[in-house]
Amino acid sequence: MQYNSTRNNNIKVSSAQAIKQGLSEEGGLFVPESFPKVELAEIAQMSKKSYNERAYFVLNKFLTDFSTEDLKNCISSAYTKEKFGTDAIAPVYKLNDSVYFLELWHGPTCAFKDMALQILPHFLTTSMKMTNEEKEIIILVATSGDTGKAALEGFKDVNGTRIIVFYPDNGVSEIQKLQMVTQRGNNVSVAAVKGNFDDAQSGVKKIFTDNDYKSLLDRNGFKLSSANSINWGRLVPQIVYYFSAYADLLASGEIELGDEINVVVPTGNFGNILASYYAKKMGLPIKKFICASNENNVLTDFIKTGVYDKTRQFHTTISPSMDILISSNLERFLYDLSDGNDTLITELMTKLATDGKYEVPAEIKAKMQELFDADCCDDKETMASIKATFVDGGYVTDTHTAVGKCVYDKYVQRTGDTTKTVIASTASPFKFNQSVLIALEDYNFVTGKDEFELLDMLEKKSGMKIPESLAELKNRTPIFDTVVEKDEMANTVSDFLKVE
Ligand SMILES: *Cc1c(COP(=O)(O)O)cnc(C)c1O
Numbered sequence: 382m383q384y385n386s387t388r389n390n391n392i393k394v395s396s397a398q399a400i401k402q403g404l405s406e407e408g409g410l411f412v413p414e415s416f417p418k419v420e421l422a423e424i425a426q427m428s429k430k431s432y433n434e435r436a437y438f439v440l441n442k443f444l445t446d447f448s449t450e451d452l453k454n455c456i457s458s459a460y461t462k463e464k465f466g467t468d469a470i471a472p473v474y475k476l477n478d479s480v481y482f483l484e485l486w487h488g489p490t491c492a493f494k495d496m497a498l499q500i501l502p503h504f505l506t507t508s509m510k511m512t513n514e515e516k517e518i519i520i521l522v523a524t525s526g527d528t529g530k531a532a533l534e535g536f537k538d539v540n541g542t543r544i545i546v547f548y549p550d551n552g553v554s555e556i557q558k559l560q561m562v563t564q565r566g567n568n569v570s571v572a573a574v575k576g577n578f579d580d581a582q583s584g585v586k587k588i589f590t591d592n593d594y595k596s597l598l599d600r601n602g603f604k605l606s607s608a609n610s611i612n613w614g615r616l617v618p619q620i621v622y623y624f625s626a627y628a629d630l631l632a633s634g635e636i637e638l639g640d641e642i643n644v645v646v647p648t649g650n651f652g653n654i655l656a657s658y659y660a661k662k663m664g665l666p667i668k669k670f671i672c673a674s675n676e677n678n679v680l681t682d683f684i685k686t687g688v689y690d691k692t693r694q695f696h697t698t699i700s701p702s703m704d705i706l707i708s709s710n711l712e713r714f715l716y717d718l719s720d721g722n723d724t725l726i727t728e729l730m731t732k733l734a735t736d737g738k739y740e741v742p743a744e745i746k747a748k749m750q751e752l753f754d755a756d757c758c759d760d761k762e763t764m765a766s767i768k769a770t771f772v773d774g775g776y777v778t779d780t781h782t783a784v785g786k787c788v789y790d791k792y793v794q795r796t797g798d799t800t801k802t803v804i805a806s807t808a809s810p811f812k813f814n815q816s817v818l819i820a821l822e823d824y825n826f827v828t829g830k831d832e833f834e835l836l837d838m839l840e841k842k843s844g845m846k847i848p849e850s851l852a853e854l855k856n857r858t859p860i861f862d863t864v865v866e867k868d869e870m871a872n873t874v875s876d877f878l879k880v881e
Pocket of ligand 1: 493494527647648650651652653702703781808
């Protein structure tokens with residue numbers, strides 16, 4: 382299997398090269414040149430298999446240059462009961478006869494980014510080995526919270542890599558900060574940057590584009606890389622769990638082989654929902670994709686009108702991991718809908734960069750609307766949805782998943798479509814405990830309580846267990862206390878790597 386760039390069909394690289402490189406040189410994203418087909422009989426087989434066997438079956442179709450042994454090692458290092466607390470890895474929870482939550486948050490950081498970031502480091506080190514790259518990889522991350530911790534957990538103690546995470550000193554929640562400054566591992570470093578997320582991010586970008594600095598690292602045997610969500614190595618593991626969810630529904634007799642299901646995904650960067658679309662292209666019976674957004678509803682408008690317009694107000698919401706105005710993985714979707722029209726994609730992406738908006742041709746809009754539905758909800762509706770799911774179904778969702786459930790309810794109201802539906806559940810409610818408790822009780826209930834009191838309160842209310850990785854933060858001593866000016870971030874990297 383070879384990979385093209387969405388902006389140049391003449392580029393063809395192996396999966397190892399695509400994963401190592403991240404982004405194509407002209408700015409395009411790597412996409413598989415074709416989609417391998419999966420037969421219904423093979424899906425039936427999957428229902429008798431473990432998550433790791435299902436993962437091997439799907440990943441092996443894309444990472445064809447990886448040896449069987451290497452790929453199996455990547456999978457078994459990433460998805461363990463020890464890290465995910467369950468052999469199912471991504472279990473399906475039945476809310477009622479038509480709604481199922483695909484729980485993607487049993488990993489070490491309690492959010493769905495673990496599904497990809499637990500395996501990416503192994504893909505990356507394997508790809509480096511396969512392409513005879515001898516340098517040590519340095520992962521630089523600027524984070525607004527979730528990604529930094531998930532990347533730290535994924536890369537910690539992975540041979541041949543080191544990771545440095547920068548977070549804005551006043552821009553992350555108390556629990557997110559604690560998760561990062563107490564991070565263990567022999568190859569990790571964490572620093573706070575004075576400023577906001579943009580300051581941290583532009584500091585990291587500056588290091589990435591500083592050629593003098595890169596050659597200094599190069600002379601010392603290091604190579605910079607990123608754990609960015611546009612890397613093919615982050616997208617491909619996400620296809621697996623849609624097959625897995627379908628196989629589970631089949632195994633438990635909820636559906637018959639070949640039945641179509643609907644999928645709802647709370648969306649930000651369009652990675653997770655794109656993975657479900659790729660699963661359908663491979664043969665998974667999915668009827669509708671329902672794209673759920675919070676108040677940053679640029680995708681809702683796009684799917685309804687065909688006009689992508691990021692020139693709008695940015696809203697800070699209680700589902701912060703979806704507070705995004707540029708959904709970078711949308712580029713892959715448009716490439717697919719246009720049958721690989723690299724000229725069109727280059728044109729649209731250039732328009733987005735210069736004018737902040739673009740409109741897709743009518744045929745593309747029509748194809749998109751045939752398969753995709755979209756809607757959005759604000760914080761108030763999200764809160765009401767958390768409460769309603771608890772009162773009616775005894776199940777507590779986090780704020781992101783609640784956006785998905787809220788949009789699903791609107792969809793059923795509007796269309797009357799009661800097809801069995803899988804809603805991607807993207808974070809543990811304990812990770813967003815304060816908003817969840819306000820939704821279930823009220824503001825007074827949480828006033829003056831610290832993070833650990835909130836965790837206890839939510840445990841009592843929900844009947845769910847506090848995830849071990851959050852509970853144990855209470856007893857951990859912070860290891861990293863560095864706070865740097867935004868112009869000094871390169872020095873922090875040099876100190877950590879001991880280069881001058
Ligand atoms: C990242 C994230 C999302 C959005 O996923 P995309 O792949 O960016 O669309 C949704 N929910 C949570 C909890 C996340 O961390």
